[in-house]
Every structure is written in structure tokens, then in C-alpha cells.
Amino acid sequence: MSRLISAGARYLKHRLFHMNVCDSSLISVNGKCVLSCLRTFPFYKHPLSSLSTLCSLMDEKNIVLLGAPGAGKTTVGVILGQLTGLPMIDIAELLENTWHMSVTQKLQEIGDELFLQEEGEILKRFSITRSIIALTGSNPMHPQSMYHIKKNGIVVYLDVPLKDLLERLEGMKIDHIVGLRPGVPMQEILQSRQQFYHMWYDIRVLCQFGDSAETVAEKVLDGLKRHQGSEMFISTRSTAKSPELMKDPSSFTDVLIEGLALDGGLYVPADSLPEMTVGEWQRLVEAPYTERAQVLLERSVHPDDVPAVKLREMVKRAYGQNFACNRIAPIRHLTDNQFLLELFHGPTASFKDFALQLLPQLFAYCMPRTCSYLILMTTSGDTGSAVLDGISCLSDNDKQRISVLIFFPEEGISQIQKEQMISYEGKNVKTVGVKSNFDFCQTAIKQIFTNPDYTGFLTVEYGSALSTANSINWACLLLQVIYHASAYLDLIKQGIITFGDPVDVCIPTGNFGNILAAVYAKCMGIPIRKFICASNQNNALTDFIRTGKYDLRYRIVTASLSPGLDVLRSSNVERYLHLVAHGDGQLVRELFSQLDESKHFQVPNTLLKRIQHNFVSDWCSEKECLAAIYSVHKSTGYILDPHTAVAKVVADRQQDWSCPVIISSTAHPCKFTAGVLQALRVKEISQHPSDQLQMLNSLNSLPSVHKAVLERIGKSQAQKKEACPADPSAIMDTIENFIQQKFMRVV
Template sequence: MFHAAWNQYLNRMRHTAASDLKLFFSRTFALSWKSIRTLIGDKNIVLMGPPGAGKTTVGKIVGQKLDCCFIDVDDDVLEKTWNMPVSEKLKDVGKEQFLEEEGKALLSLSASGSVISLTGSNPMHVASMQHVKKNGIVVYLDVPTQSIMERLELMKVDRIVGQGPSTSLKDLLQFRKQFYNKWYDVRVVCENGITATAVAEKVLHAVERYQDSESEGLISTRGLKCEQKPSIKFFSDAVVEGLAPDGGLFVPLMGLPKFTAGEWQCLLGATYAERAQLILERCIHPADIPVPELWAIVEAAYGQNFTCSKIAPVRHLTSNQFLLELFHGPTASFKDLALQLMPRLFAYCIPKSCNYLIMVATSGDTGSAVLDGFNRLTETDKQRIAVITFFPENGVSPIQKIQMIGCQGKNTTVVGVQSDFDFCQSAIKKMFSNSDYTGFLTAEYGTALSAANSINWARLLPQVVYHASAYLDLVDQNVITFGCPVDVCIPTGNFGNILAAVYAKRMGIPIRKCICASNQNNVLTDFIRTGLYDLRGRKLMQSSSPAIDILKSSNLERHLHLMANGDGPAVAQLFSDLENQHYFQLQKEFLEKLQQDLVADWCSEKDCLDAIHSVYNSTGYILDPHTAVAKVVADRVQDKTCPVIISSTAHYSKFAPAILQALRMEEIKQTPLGQLHLLNSYKPLPPVHRGLLETVEKNKQPSHPVCAADMNVLMEHVEALIQKQFMKVF
């Protein structure tokens, strides 16, 4: 009941004036607060945040709604303990001693079933925060720093605890955030203009969500409808299992959370990691990954591994076109944005009693990104996790192949397959669904299988972040104001990247259209235009943009499930038809719904290379072939009434032969090393990508196993790696 009301609130919030919020809440929430009171039991609700965040005002409202005791630490604990005003105590003892005395006083607090408002500096004392967390749910009232400064000015407060003469208020507030981030269980984003009553409602919802992990499960795209009690998995289970038991893909039962416009605007000026944290903590229940652990994972993923501080910067290309550069990670492709994070999520979620083999199918970039990401795990984690990557032997660029081979570690290996990506992907899915085989691996080696392709929910979810971040960056750059629409144009093969943009739109980012850009393997273009997904007689054609040389787009299944309002059996029938008859046809109303989000076109090889040449001549910027495909399609279908963000999915140096051909070089040396040196002299590579030269030089004569397109042979490679990596179970 509460969830339905809350979803209704979120859908209407952006159209509701702040002055109307109190009336709106009174009409919308018919919830018995007694049920929330019962839910928290003897737990305290502990409000934390900077001075001026409204902890006292909001705390009193929450206490009234729950009919429970409200405790203000300043008035009810500190002043009663010290028998003097807090300001006088601070003058008497100084900053350092004050924090210690304040912490000691809080240690004496004994309460249950109460609402407690902390001081702004309490979180800086470890022992006292550990004390309140033992019997409390800590709620962080996250108010924008500028709003806090304005509130404190109105309150005539020009200095707070810990602020020296050479420290600005803004810097101190920013400094304190690290302590708030360390302790909170749930966060409430307090957007500009929101009333205290509205914040109190959000606090109660956040507490209910924290206590109720059952409501945020994931279901299979091929499962029964929601009202028929589907098989529900927790986030951690879905991450570990990768693929649903019925062959479907995991999706959130209740859909993704929606942010208000004000909540998104609170992320303007934030770092990429801060944006990722807020988005992910609303999508991952703290029962699966508590906030402090999630913070550590996010900071490790987006800390020192990217050469651009913006992680995924947006830069102007020409006219109303902007490039979202997704190639600043350690393997120079957009896959790094998810695969620096996903292995850490996976390692946190897996049980300690089992070994795991990650199976990966790649059309090029995923392979090296997965290998790099899992190689960065701790030695303890690498003892329990191994990775095998299958790729089409003749379906990736020479640089991509060398990079994959060079990224291998003691627990990772790559295998070339004499087939295409679709075979590799299908083979992995068949191994997952072969219960005899998976049972044998578990019984004989104590090893379970999982996946790191975008069929894994933990791989897809982080991709939502960079689409949201790109929009916010355009607002930060004063290209648009928040609420103005943009289009996004994405080179698309397996449908994960563009699906993440659709999800960002559903979460409240004002994306108008998602433009699906294909190369000559244009099955998605035909499908989005006609509703017919037809593989009959269609052969995969190799191109200079190999990452989108795909005919069976796995993540399309998730999008169809979204369009079908969760009708799993209908989705299962579509993909059964595709498997057995090699095509399926959408009904008219289904297609019309699909086309509300998507528009599509495709690009020939010649047009792709011409675009690289043209853009370089006019701007000096070198597009990689996948980005060039998107540029051509954007030029054709975008109506120029709003900005278009083109996803630049890889660095051009990974596709040296195509780039040199496009730039009309008279002599193209045949070896990858020679090509890279030539490209580097033509236009110097960024420092991180010069590492590709070192990779090539270390692997002048690379070797790796190559096998036939035979399921049994692939299964033998899987077992061989398990035998090498893990001890047998006797």
C-alpha cells in the first residue's frame, strides 16, 4: 500500500509546486503510521546531517507521526549533561576537546523506539556513532552545501564546530561529508524548496525500505506475472547466478526507482563517484550491500583507474552534437565503466563456501575489460574466482585480440572460437541451462558458473550512471537547463548500452529519444521500424565496428519485458519463437509502445569511414568506428530541435587499420605494432592508451588456444581451467 502511494508521489512530484507538497502528502498517504512504528520496534531513528539540515524540525514531525519520543542531542543530552549551553562549552574547552566531550555525552544516551537528532559534529566521534548505530537506523539528511550555507546565513550562524579562521564554511561542510558517508544506513536527499513535512515523509519511507528487503527482489524476464507470485531473487543472488534458471534475464520486480527533478539537481556539480553512489544505493538494498561497503566499492572502481577525473566526460563535437567519452578506463572502452565495478560487487556477494567460474562471450572490448576488472580483485578473492573468455577468433580487431591476451592473469584465460559472437554467447547460455553439466561442476569441483556479460544485472546497472551523468554535465556546462530534453545516440549490438539509457529515462532523466545505431548487421534497425525480428537467412557480416557485429541482442529481452508490463510468459514465447523459428513479430500496439522510446537507422562501412575522415578534417577529432556509426545515424535521424549525446564507446587506437584507412594514409603497415606507432606519430595517443604500445611489444608473438565451434570443446576448456584453478572436492 505504501509503495503504491510512494510511486504515485514520485510520478507527480516534478509537477507539484513546493507549496502544495503538504496538501499532496495529506491526500496521498493513507498509511497507518502505527504499522511503521511496529516495523521499527525498539529501534531508534537517528537523524544525521550538517548544521541547518533540519534534523530537529524534521525529527519532531517524525516523532509526532510515530507517536514516540523525540530526543534532540543538543538540548536533551549535551546541555543537560554539561549544565551549560553548547556554545559556552565550546568556548571553554576548544574544538578537539569539545568533540571528545560531545562524544562521551552521547555514549551515555540510552533510548529505544525514539527519534534522535544528532549534532552536526557527532559523526566525527567513532565510539559514540558505533553506540547509536547498535540500536538505531541512521538517516542522513543530505542537503546541498549551498542550501546549508544559505540557511546558516539566515540563522546568523557564521562559524561551526571545527571551523578555524583559515577554513571556509564551504570547505568544512565538504570535509564533514566523509564522516556522514561513513555512518548512514539510508540517505534522504533534501532538494531545494522541499518542506520539512515532505522530508519527514521521505524519512519514514526510507526507514520502511531499509526494514523491508523483500520488496526489492529481481525476477526473470520469462517468469510469471507479478500478481502470480513470481520466483524472486535478491540482488546478491542475481549477481552471483548471472542468468535466471529458466534462461531469462533478471529485472527488478518493482522497476527502477524514480528520482524527482530536485533530487537529480542535487547531483549537479557532484563527482562521478558521488553520482554513482546515490543512484546505486537506491537500486541496491542495503541488506545486500550496506552503504559503507558500497561506498568502498564505488570509490575503488572510480578512483585511480581512469585517466580523466570526470570519468565519463562530455565534450562538444559540432552544432548540437556532444560526445560522451567512455574510453578513459584501463582498457579504453565503455565496458570499463561497468567492469571496474561489477567484479567488486560480485566478490562481495558470493558465499565463502564455493568457487566461481565467470564465463564471458565477447565481440572484442568486453573480454579485456572483464579480465582487467577481475585481475584487480584481492588475492583472496582471486583464489575463489576464475574467468574464461570466449571470443570469435576472426571477429575482433588485432589490437583487441592482443589486449585480451595481455590482460590474462593466473586465474583468467581467453579462448578463440572459430565462429562468431552469437555462437559464443549462445554456447554460454546453453552451459548455464545444462543442469547435468553445472551439477557435475559443483559436485566434482565445488564450482558454480556465473557471467560477466551484460546479461548479468550487476554489469548492466552501472551503465545507467554515465547516461544520467552526461545529462547532468550538460546542465553543469550551461548547454541546457534541467528539464530540457536531449536525445542519445548509441552504437548498439547487444542492446545493453541503449537499454541503460532507457532505464535512465525511466528514472527521471529527460531523455526524449534513444537512437539505436547499427552497422550493416542491422537486424535491430529493421526490428525497431517494423516489429519483425528476423534472423532467417541473415548472415553475420564482419565490419570495422566489431563490438556491434551481433544479430542476437540479449538485452533486448529486458526491454521487451519492460514494454510488456512484466508479462514473462509473453516474452518467453517471443524468444522461443526466435530460437525455434528464427523470427518473431510484435503486435501493433506493442510496437507502438516500443517506438515511443526508440528510433533506429544503420550505417554502411563506407559511410562509417567517410565520417571518421570528415570529422577529423573539420574538427581534428578522431572517432573510433563505433562512434562514427552513431555519428552517421545521428546526422540522419536527429531533428536538431534538442542536443544529441553520442556515446563514444572506444578509443580509436584499438582499431588502427580502420582509422588509418579512413584518414587516407598512403602506407598502412601490416603489424599491429607498426600500425599503432604510425597512428601515434600521426596524432599522439593519450598517455593511458600508449600502454597499448607496451602491450603489443610484450606480445609480439601472442599465443592462445583456438577451438572449433563445438559445445563439447568449449565445455572441455571450462573444465580444464577449473582443474587448474581450483582443488577437486573429494
């Protein structure tokens, strides 16, 4: 029997207070009579925090404890009362005093439907402030009463493992709750109630099996501190030592909307990412991808920016029927101790779908409705179609105020990637090819974001503000952390490892965002040992990790079969250097100013040692990439896309085979059909993308051809293709022309 049961038994045996008050006086005095019969608990200092500060932040709010029967709401409420000195109210006891009979007797007497109605009506007339309230397990099933309670309360959900709940209820001999009837298992009732708990909570406390009541109470207080506080973000180039010293610290909403910091740096959390305990991670092993995403986002996005209930709605929409595999990001054994993390089951068949199915929903929720927004971005291929698909899922009203303009290197992406993007053309979206490479496009767009004269002109003249949706945007990067954590949990679920066993990850890397998301997963508690950075012949990252020298002076981008890696200046390297430099914004500013001015920098030796402690890197030639696709298909029947093949080659060279290595399969092979067919030694290859897809499909290999890509290619034929010269002023003119067409001119 858990320690929480023991604490509950002690409470029931030695009742700390009794409420002897009649129904009429309880309701008519509007809470005053309730207060007169409560005892405030002796206050003592909590070892983890200043509770006086917490209480002052809460103003007149109640702490409302919500959870299933047996979750320990009353027991934890008593301890919270002792810790804070606030009065504690047990709703079950209040009901019993009102009805003059036990809750079980009342339920047996009138049945489920009338019980919920009467219970809800009493709660609706209940009024009190600055107290701890322990709800019954069925209170959340009455919407009107919960709206009433939530108005003056911070609702804390004690999310206890089902196994623990069943054990407690058996020990407490609970044999009658709402919904329980012959032939219906208690487990089914508890699972069905989760939907009601998810509707109301502000804070979720993820309890571990066997947690003591004291531990849970401390978690509640930690959650309340976070809820009542704020989470700030800073630029990687900020020289302030703390957010308090910054002129304008930013919230999650700010960084989501702004995308790029005004000083040219990238936004990062002012404090470290929240680290989850081993027990909390273990709670998620059996959870579906959507629940894993929900928990990690709740820990990383402040409820003032996006409440938990809104996050849940977004997560369900983002990772639902639009993914071809119901496991969303499945992990597949490839060979020996190598595993593929399949990130291509989304609607546009690339890893970018994981961020960009949810990011537009965040935009629509957080963006002020007084302004129109243009999501301005550049892509090396996959990001473009992913954000266009995400935007297409928004409501018509949101599409009226949010538009997308995407620039891409005209000859730097695959034909199928180009056809995918063009197929989304519409009133609020546009794609434009640029007669240059990705680095030029990215630099031009970053310069526009840091040009206050131009951005100010767009706002004043057209009432339109700019934002971005690639991995420059912190929110995009955050959403990628989830699948790296999920892959590790799936290896546990499959019995390959147990929690704490190390793994390596090998990721084909262009702009450094995907691999940085894996670094952040480690910061949150996933035990990743080594990060293997895989490059193609555009191998500036390989040289940087090996030498600490980022040198672009004598390099030009070479087009390849893996265009997502055709990047020399990788934006998210800046975020990683800020992390390993322990937030030294001055150093980061100096390094990237030098890169801007002279196209190279050298990190100090101390920093290089930290980088090489975690990272190894290598690169793969075109010939080796093609050979890897062929050999893997011949031996396993599985087809790798060129980016994944690059990672496979590098993993073979760099892993030491002492632990599993997870290779990120970042795109479906059908997106790069011409190169894949060449690798598989098909002699006659059609120039038409639709024909190439049919040829690939005829091989009957894994993975099967992506149906959504097939559908998209068929829609692209009638769309007009547009290109512009490699001239920043031409790009600015294109932006203004698009805004003129989309948004009403301000008079």
C-alpha cells in the same frame, strides 16, 4: 529564509518537551530515566504509508538523524515523532542537561578536542530503543560512540545543499562549531565534515533547496520503508503477476551471482526503477561523476545487499586514477548540436570499463565465501579486456576464489582487442578464441547456464559455481545507466540545456545493453526524447525496430570494422520487450521460444507502436563508416573509432536537429587502429599492432593515443594463444579443464 528555518524557529519558541535529568541518573539507569522524561507525540495517520507496519518492521531499532549543523535534524525529528508516535531525543539538549550549560559555552570552555571526547563518551553510554534520535553535527566525528549508536539504530543522513546550510546558519546566528576558527570559512568546515557523515549513514535523504521540514520527514519515512522492506527481481519470462506469487524471487545479490535466470530469461526489477525528482537531479549537476554514481546506486541497490559505505569505497576505487580523464565520462561538442559522450578513458579504453571496474568488487563482496566462482562469459571484443582488468584489481584472497574464462570469436575482433585480452593471462584468468562468430559463442554460453545437470556437476565435483559479467548480468547494465544520466547533467552544467529540455541519444548497438541503459536512465527521470539505434551491416536490430519482426532465418554475421556491432541475436532486446510489454512475461516467453525454435518472431502491433514511439533506427555500410572517420577528422581534427563513426552516420540521417543529440563514443580509436588508418587514407599500414599505434600517435590528433593500451600490447607477445572449435561440447570440456587446473578437486 527557507520554510525549514521557520519550522525550526517555531520549535525553539514552543518547546514540545524538556529533559530535566541529571548526568548520573542518565547514565546509571541505562536509559530508563531518559524514557521517563520523554513524551510520545500524538499519532496521526501518515498520508503516504502505513506507519504501524513501518514501526513493526523496525523492531527495537532507533531512527537516528545525522547531518551538518543547520540540516534540520531536531525539527525533522519532532515531526517524525508526531507522525510515528515514537519518543524523540535531541542529543544537543541531552548534552546541555548533562553539562548544565549550552553546547556553545562548553565548546568555548574546553576546546574542540576535549569537546569531541566528552561528547563521545556521553553518547557511548547512552542506551535507548524505539526512539527518534537527533545527533549533533559533530557526533559522527567520534567513531566509538557512532559504532555504539549504530548497533541499535538506522542512521538517516539529511543531505542538505551547502547553499541552504549556509543560509540557515546565518539566520540562526551560529558562530561557533567544532573546527571553526578565525580565517576558516564555514563552507570549508561543512565540506570537510561530509567525510564523517558518509562513514555512518544507512539511508541518505537528498534534500532540495527550500524543502519544508514536513517534506524532509516524508522522505525519511519513504527511505525507512525501503530500508526495512526488500527489493526483488524476476525473470523476463516469469509468468507470475507479482513477486509474491513467484516460487523463488531473487534479490540483487542473487541476480549478481547467478547472472542468467534458470528459465533462460534475464533478470529485471520486479518493480520499476526508482524515479528521482527534478530537484534531486539538480542537486547532482555540480557533483563529480563519483557522487552521481553513488546516489544512483544507493537508489538501486538495497543496503541489505551492499551498504552505502561499501558502495562508496567501491565507487572511489572504480572511478579513480585508473581513468585517464578526471571527469571520467566527459562530453565534448562535435559539430552543430551533436555532442560526443567519451566513454573510452578507462583502463581498457572502452565503455565496458564503467561497469567492469566496479562489478568485480560487487562480486567479491556479495559472493559467499564457502564456494569458488567461475565468471564465464563471451565477448565481441571490449568486454573481455574490461572484465580482466577489473578482476586484476581484486585482492589476492579474492583472486583465489574468483576466476574468469572468456570465449571470443577468433576472427571476429580486432587484433588489438585480442592482444589486450591475451596480455592478462594468469592463474585465475583465461581467454579462448572460438572458430565461429559472437552469436554462436553467446548461445553456447547461455545454454550452459541453463543446463542444471552440467552446472550441478561443476558444483558437486569441483565446488565451483558459474556467474557472468557481461550485460546479461543486471548489475552490469545498472552501472551503465550512470553515464547516460551524467551526460545530461554535464550538458546542463555547460549551459547547453536546462533540466527538462529534451535530448536524443544515438548509440552504436550490438547486444542492446548500452542503449537499454539509456532507456533505464529515462525511467529514472532523465528527459531523453528519442533513442537512435545505430547498426552496421549486421542490421537485424534496424529491421526489428522498423517492422517489429525479429528475423534471423536468412542472416549470417558479417565481419566488419566495428566488431562490437557484429551481433544478430541481441540479448537485451528481451529486457526491453519485457519493459514495453508492461511486464508480460508470458508474451516474452512465447516470443523467445519462437525465436529459439524457428529463428523469428513478430511483436503485436500495439507493442510495435510503443517501441517506435521511443526508438528510431538505421544502419551504416563499411564505406560510409570509413568516409565518416575521414570527414570528421578533416573538419575537426578529431578521430572517431568505427563504432562511433557508425553512430555519427546514423545520427546525421535520423536526428531532426530540434534538440541536442548525444552520440555515445564507445571505444578509443586506437583499439581499431588498422581500420582507422585505412579510413584516414594512410597508404602503408604495418601489420604489427604496436607499429599501428605509433603511426596513429604520430598524427597528433584528438583523442591522444591511450597509454594503458600501449602498455598492454607490449605485454601480450609472450602469452600463449588458444582456440577451440565451434562445438558446444568442446567449450564444456574447456571449461571443465580450466576449473580442474584452478580449483582443488572435491574428494
